[in-house]
Amino acid sequence: xxxxxxxxxxxxxxxxIPWLVRRFRVFALVRRPEAAAEVxxxxxxxxxxxxxxxRSLSRLAGVADAVLHFAPPPAQGKTDPRTRHLLxxxxxxxxxxxxxxxxxxxxxxxxCGGA
Numbered sequence: 001x002x003x004x005x006x007x008x009x010x011x012x013x014x015x016x017i018p019w020l021v022r023r024f025r026v027f028a029l030v031r032r033p034e035a036a037a038e039v040x041x042x043x044x045x046x047x048x049x050x051x052x053x054x055r056s057l058s059r060l061a062g063v064a065d066a067v068l069h070f071a072p073p074p075a076q077g078k079t080d081p082r083t084r085h086l087l088x089x090x091x092x093x094x095x096x097x098x099x100x101x102x103x104x105x106x107x108x109x110x111x112c113g114g115a
Contacts, residue, residue: 003065005060006027007028007051009028021043027063029051031050051085058092062093065099066099
């Protein structure tokens with residue numbers, strides 16, 4: 001069974017996880033224990049870590065064949081250290097997942113009041 005790592009478990013990812021778990025073994029990167037309980041309820045295996053703390057990401061290496069990256073970049077700055085940390089962690093054992101799909105976030109447009 002293919003293994004997928006979901007990074008950034010906000011609204012869109014939480015809607016996707018129930019569909020994904022029917023077809024794949026799903027791991028989900030979460031920052032807080034409360035979020036771990038939620039993704040576990042959805043059928044995914046939680047992995048505690050924080051994209052802003054690259055040391056916390058060491059257990060991601062080799063965990064998945066594919067990555068769905070929903071996490072937004074930091075609000076400030078011109079680069080995305082979160083994605084850089086993720087890629088470094090995934091490659092730390094010498095191999096990367098076969099696929100990495102960068103979705104980012106629906107939050108880039110802000111709240112448009114239902115428009």
